Amino acid sequence: MPTHVIDGLHQIVIPTPFKVGPVNCYVTTTEPITLIDTGTTGAESRAALQAELAALGLQVSDIRRVIITHAHADHYGQAAEIVRASNAAVWTHRHNRVQLEAYETIHAQRNEFYLRIMAEAGVPAEQRQRLTDSRRSSDRHAEAVKIDRVLDEGDVIEFADRAWRVYHTPGHAGGLICLFDPVSRVLLSNDHLLRDISSNPVIEPDPDDGPRPHRLVQYIQHMQRMADLEPVMAWTGHGHPIHDVQRVVRQRLHFHERRAQRIVDLIGAEERSAYQIAEPLFGRLSGTEAFLALSETIGHLDWLEEQGRIEAIQRAEVIYWRRK
Numbered sequence: 001m002p003t004h005v006i007d008g009l010h011q012i013v014i015p016t017p018f019k020v021g022p023v024n025c026y027v028t029t030t031e032p033i034t035l036i037d038t039g040t041t042g043a044e045s046r047a048a049l050q051a052e053l054a055a056l057g058l059q060v061s062d063i064r065r066v067i068i069t070h071a072h073a074d075h076y077g078q079a080a081e082i083v084r085a086s087n088a089a090v091w092t093h094r095h096n097r098v099q100l101e102a103y104e105t106i107h108a109q110r111n112e113f114y115l116r117i118m119a120e121a122g123v124p125a126e127q128r129q130r131l132t133d134s135r136r137s138s139d140r141h142a143e144a145v146k147i148d149r150v151l152d153e154g155d156v157i158e159f160a161d162r163a164w165r166v167y168h169t170p171g172h173a174g175g176l177i178c179l180f181d182p183v184s185r186v187l188l189s190n191d192h193l194l195r196d197i198s199s200n201p202v203i204e205p206d207p208d209d210g211p212r213p214h215r216l217v218q219y220i221q222h223m224q225r226m227a228d229l230e231p232v233m234a235w236t237g238h239g240h241p242i243h244d245v246q247r248v249v250r251q252r253l254h255f256h257e258r259r260a261q262r263i264v265d266l267i268g269a270e271e272r273s274a275y276q277i278a279e280p281l282f283g284r285l286s287g288t289e290a291f292l293a294l295s296e297t298i299g300h301l302d303w304l305e306e307q308g309r310i311e312a313i314q315r316a317e318v319i320y321w322r323r324k
């Protein structure tokens, strides 16, 4: 059943095949009918969307706009199908464009980027392709979709009779946006801020071909920026809304500080690769979780390096880390 967010805006919940569980999407009951995030492809997802919309007196063909908060399958997978049924316009941050419209065209380039990251992280050669492929397993649950309008930091979008400001908050994903209504102080935080789990900052190449962005460092900065807005409520992409955003942000910072300290302790007096750090931290690296574990470890190493607590030494293709 849909949950009332504020007048004219409701949360609907759509199951996903992923470990994270169902995804929260948001829909207006005021014109133009606007859907924020979509769930994945698949019959179960489609049926859930139809049922949730029906409970609000709506159907898929009523949707005029689809806003995609970030380019992960649970948030955009079903968009193309919705567009076919409704002719809705699709809006998202410009960094998501290539990934949403033509993922296959950048596949080879991305594969090369991730194989290099694996090599630098000290992942044994025979495991690199498997770990790189595990990252893509979620793509099976998404379909490419054409973008009609690109969004940027500072843009204002009107829906549910309010003017929502776009905040570009990279971290969990490079093109992730949050939407904030300064009047009601409601924040739509999707996966940038979740109540019960920490969002994984996923390693990605720079969209403009610059150096690899330090996703965890960005995530921490932008998490603080959202807390500074002093939202009264953050409605999330998974699980429950957050009543006390400041407290959750403090908890997340504390978690990352403890994790960073644990990494410094693990390095000890040695030199260690990201792989040699991720294994004792997360256990044996296998399956789809392995890429995320490595990604998060690299995020913490970036952060520690920026703090001047560790330094990198490159030996052949592998980067080793030691205390400074």
Ligand SMILES: [Zn+2]
Residues within 6 Å of the ligand: 020, 023, 072, 074, 075, 191, 237, 238
């Ligand atoms: Zn998600």
